[in-house]
Amino acid sequence: MSADAIITARNLKKRFGKNEVLKGLNFAIPAGRIYGLVGHNGAGKTTTLNALLGLTDYEGELTVFGRNPFAERHKLMQDVAFISDVASLPRFLKVRELFDLIEDIHPHFSRDKAQVFLQGTDLKPDLKLKTLSKGMLAQLHLAVVMAIEAKLLVLDEPTLGLDITYRKRFYRRLIEDYMTEERTLIITTHQVDEIASILTDIMFIRDGEIVLDMETEALGTVYTQLVCGSDKADEAAKLGPVFSETRFGQSVMVFENVGRDKLAALGEAATPTLSDLFVALMQRQSAIPGDK
Amino acid sequence: MKAMTALLRREFLEHRGAFLYAPAVLIAALLVLITAGIIFGDTPSIGAHNRDMTPLVLLQIAFGGVGAMWSAYLIVALYFYYADAFSADQRNNSMLFWKSMPQSDLTILTSKAIAGLTILPALILGFALINMVLVYLLSFPLAARLPFIPIANPIDMLAALFGMGIGVAVFLVLSVIWYAPFLALVAGLSVLVKRWAIPAAILLIGAVVITETVLTFGRTVAHPIREYIAYRADGFAGDIDPMPIITKGGYMAPFDLIGTMLSNVDWLQMALGVAIAVAVVYGSSEYRRRRLDS
Numbered sequence: 001m002s003a004d005a006i007i008t009a010r011n012l013k014k015r016f017g018k019n020e021v022l023k024g025l026n027f028a029i030p031a032g033r034i035y036g037l038v039g040h041n042g043a044g045k046t047t048t049l050n051a052l053l054g055l056t057d058y059e060g061e062l063t064v065f066g067r068n069p070f071a072e073r074h075k076l077m078q079d080v081a082f083i084s085d086v087a088s089l090p091r092f093l094k095v096r097e098l099f100d101l102i103e104d105i106h107p108h109f110s111r112d113k114a115q116v117f118l119q120g121t122d123l124k125p126d127l128k129l130k131t132l133s134k135g136m137l138a139q140l141h142l143a144v145v146m147a148i149e150a151k152l153l154v155l156d157e158p159t160l161g162l163d164i165t166y167r168k169r170f171y172r173r174l175i176e177d178y179m180t181e182e183r184t185l186i187i188t189t190h191q192v193d194e195i196a197s198i199l200t201d202i203m204f205i206r207d208g209e210i211v212l213d214m215e216t217e218a219l220g221t222v223y224t225q226l227v228c229g230s231d232k233a234d235e236a237a238k239l240g241p242v243f244s245e246t247r248f249g250q251s252v253m254v255f256e257n258v259g260r261d262k263l264a265a266l267g268e269a270a271t272p273t274l275s276d277l278f279v280a281l282m283q284r285q286s287a288i289p290g291d292k
Numbered sequence: 293m294k295a296m297t298a299l300l301r302r303e304f305l306e307h308r309g310a311f312l313y314a315p316a317v318l319i320a321a322l323l324v325l326i327t328a329g330i331i332f333g334d335t336p337s338i339g340a341h342n343r344d345m346t347p348l349v350l351l352q353i354a355f356g357g358v359g360a361m362w363s364a365y366l367i368v369a370l371y372f373y374y375a376d377a378f379s380a381d382q383r384n385n386s387m388l389f390w391k392s393m394p395q396s397d398l399t400i401l402t403s404k405a406i407a408g409l410t411i412l413p414a415l416i417l418g419f420a421l422i423n424m425v426l427v428y429l430l431s432f433p434l435a436a437r438l439p440f441i442p443i444a445n446p447i448d449m450l451a452a453l454f455g456m457g458i459g460v461a462v463f464l465v466l467s468v469i470w471y472a473p474f475l476a477l478v479a480g481l482s483v484l485v486k487r488w489a490i491p492a493a494i495l496l497i498g499a500v501v502i503t504e505t506v507l508t509f510g511r512t513v514a515h516p517i518r519e520y521i522a523y524r525a526d527g528f529a530g531d532i533d534p535m536p537i538i539t540k541g542g543y544m545a546p547f548d549l550i551g552t553m554l555s556n557v558d559w560l561q562m563a564l565g566v567a568i569a570v571a572v573v574y575g576s577s578e579y580r581r582r583r584l585d586s
Contacts, residue, residue, distance in 0.1 A: 055391055055584055073581075077394035088388040092306045101305075104298030105393050145392075 006031050006152060006184055007052060011060040014047050014208075021047045023208040024060065029201075031151070034185045036216075038192050038278055039205035045188045046084070048205065049156050052186070053082055065151065078108065081150035083158050089129055089141055096125035098144070106148060114147035117173065134161045142170060146178050153178070155187045159194075167191075171198060196274045204281055211281050220271035223280075224260050226253045228267025236266045243280030254280035295395060299403035304411055306380060310369050311412045315419040318365075323426060330433050345539065347444035351431075351452040352538050352545060355424045359460030362420035363467055369416070370408050370468065372490065374479035377404040378576060379486040387584055398577035405573050408475065413464045421457050428453075455546030462550050463529070466557060470528035472565040476572035483576045497521060524565075528557050 005028035014022040022044050029035055039045045050056040052064055054073030062069060067076050089098065102109045121139050129137065138161055145153065159167040175198050179185065189195055202219070204212035214222070228236055233251040237244065239262070241253035254272050255263060263269040272280065304311070345353075378401065381387040390400060428449050435441045444452065468475075477496070481489035504517045537549045 050584070053391075055388075057582060073391065074394050074396040074399070077392060082392050084388045084392075088385040090302075090306070090386045090389060091384055097305060101298050101302055102393070104301075105295045105395060107394070141389075 004030050007062075007064050009051075009060065009062045012048070012051060012062055013059040014044075014051060014056065015059070021208050022051070022058070025205075025208075025210055027203065027210060027213055029184060029186070031184050032181045033200045034179065034198055035187065035201045035203060036192065036195060036199040036274070037186060037188045037203050037205065038274070039188075040282060043205045044208040045205055046156055049082070049084065049154055049186065049188065053080065053084075053154060055084075077106075079151045080154065081145045081148040081152075082154035082156070083141055083145050084154075084156045087134055087137055087161075089137055089144075091128075091130040093129050094125065095123055095127050095129065095140065098129065098140075099125075102144060108149040109144075110147045110149065112147075114143045117143035117146050117177075135163065135166070138162050139166065146174070151182060152184045152186070155185070155189075157189055158187065159189065159191070167194065171195060174198070192274045192278060199274075202274060204278060206282055212277075216274075219277065222257055223272055223277055224255045224258060224263050224269050225272035225276055226255060226263045226267050226269050227251070228253075232266045236263070239263070242284045252276075296399070296403055296406075299395070299400060300407050300411055303377060303404055303407035304415075307373055307377065307407075307412070310373060311415045314369075315362075315365070315416065319419060319423055319426070322423070323430075326430055327433070330430065330437055345442075346541055347442040348448040348452060348543070349539055349541050349545075350442065351428065351444045351449060352456055353535070354427050354431075355452055355456035356459070356534060356538060358423045358427060359420055359456060359463065362416050362423065363460070363464055366413055366416040366464060367467060367471060370412065370471075370475055371478055373408055373412065374404075374475045375482045375487060375489045375493075377408070377482075378479040379482040379489070382486060391584075396577070397580040398574065401573050401577045401580065405479070405569065409465075409468055413468055417457075417461050417464055420460055421453065424453055424456065451543045452546075455543065459546040459550050459553075462553060466528050466553065466562075469562055469566060470524070472569040473524065476569040480572040480576050483579055524561070528562070529553055530556060532556055 007027075007029040009025050009027050012022055012025040013020065025044075025048065037045050037048065047056065051058045051062055052069060054064075054069035054071075054076055057070050064076055065079055069076055093101070099111050099114060103111050118139070121136070121143075123132070123136055123140055123143075129140070132140065138159070142158060145155075159170060162170070171194070174185070187195060187199075196216070199216050201215050202212060203210060226236055226241070227247075228251050230249070230251060236251065236253055239255060239258050242256050244251060244253040246252070251267075254277065260269050381390050381400075391397075428444065431441065431443055435443050474493070478489050478493040481492050481496070485492055501515075501518045501521060504515055508515060532552055534549055537552060538545045540548070
């Protein structure tokens with residue numbers, strides 16, 4: 001575990017009745033990183049985030065900024081901002097009233113910043129939230145969250161329901177206007193390739209277990225995707241791919257810790273995209289990294 | 293303090309329908325109905341016995357009636373308020389938003405409890421005072437129609453408004469505290485069963501009373517639960533009759549009434565009610581802390 005980690009989890013478990021949703025997660029997240037948490041529906045992503053945010057109890061050890069999140073959620077929220085559902089803003093308010101309230105409730109909220117983030121949208125101060133479309137609600141919620149001076153920002157499917165133009169603008173602003181060296185961002189999304197370029201670290205979770213926790217820059221040193229013709233497929237298969245499939249008559253295989261030079265002799269070898277790697281690691285039989 | 297004030301403002305904004313718009317509509321409707329009654333109604337045969345009363349006493353009685361009406365409105369509105377407020381954050385998943393704020397669940401539920409004891413009764417008191425002034429203003433056309441109705445002079449009116457206003461305020465505050473266990477019951481249940489708490493609280497009390505009755509059926513024994521619930525449901529003022537106090541007349545009559553009310557309060561039961569309410573708020577906050585859908 002890293003000494004300068006802002007989040008540390010040791011043997012983090014969560015059980016709903018007989019169903020064990022988190023099966024003893026261990027991880028450490030240092031400051032200034034952008035983590036992508038990726039997994040199928042029901043894999044345990046949201047439960048992990050809920051535990052980090054103090055929204056649910058758990059077994060094991062978990063600290064966020066040195067605090068026990070479940071016991072000290074309200075103190076933790078001084079330094080943490082999150083969106084778990086972009087449609088969760090209270091509907092009885094107007095935009096202006098929402099800002100008025102948050103300004104008084106949250107000591108680190110900047111109304112001016114929120115208004116800057118809303119520039120270029122159709123959101124006006126006197127609009128009632130209950131009249132807004134889901135996309136507009138998402139824009140408003142993202143503006144609110146980004147206007148909070150937080151050390152940790154957690155976004156659970158933040159762009160769900162938003163069109164591609166706004167999604168791209170949001171991620172650009174997130175990097176250009178929001179991220180600093182001190183800030184840490186944890187983000188979950190199913191549109192994983194859309195955020196691949198901004199991530200510094202990636203964590204795949206499957207059935208309550210972490211199957212990958214790695215810096216994105218290091219992915220290429222461990223994983224290689226090979227695209228080869230059928231004449232080389234048998235030879236490549238002998239090298240033990242973690243995943244293989246046929247696309248348009250060609251074999252596509254993903255290898256772990258197999259020299260790229262050796263693979264390049266068989267076909268086109270490259271670092272897999274996050275979505276290809278995700279599919280590969282989710283489909284291999286063992287969820288335990290390295291255990292093929 | 294700033295955060296608590298904002299949370300109280302949130303309660304006002306969320307429930308202004310019941311505590312601002314509905315009372316305003318009610319007053320407007322009463323104004324229209326009473327005005328129509330004065331203009332188009334038959335000459336009533338009542339009133340002859342009022343000729344012995346001074347204009348001040350008549351006005352104090354009228355203001356007392358207005359206060360009683362708004363007190364009843366407040367208690368009913370608060371019953372629905374607590375059933376809604378303690379479960380409101382479940383709507384549209386907004387629990388997630390409120391939990392993203394640096395405020396504990398206990399602070400948020402406390403703000404809801406305090407709103408029902410402060411700003412919301414204050415709003416209803418405001419409407420009661422407006423209603424009293426309207427009653428006075430309507431007494432002019434009424435007296436023009438029914439000459440035996442005496443008109444109070446402005447000084448008497450202000451004295452009656454001041455005295456009865458304070459009397460109604462004291463009555464509202466004591467009533468809300470007296471009924472705190474009932475209000476806490478519906479609030480606590482709403483955390484579990486949302487708006488079903490509105491009938492559930494009544495059914496629960498009824499079930500307890502019926503169970504006690506069934507268990508003691510055919511025996512000549514006391515029914516302490518039924519008697520206690522009836523005692524609390526009666527209100528803190530019990531069998532105080534305000535008429536003899538007010539009809540004694542004078543500017544001090546409302547204050548004599550306040551004195552009688554205060555001397556009639558069972559303070560031990562008041563404290564017990566508050567303790568129950570505090571326990572329910574704390575228990576609800578601990579439950580809410582552990583759940584995202586409560």
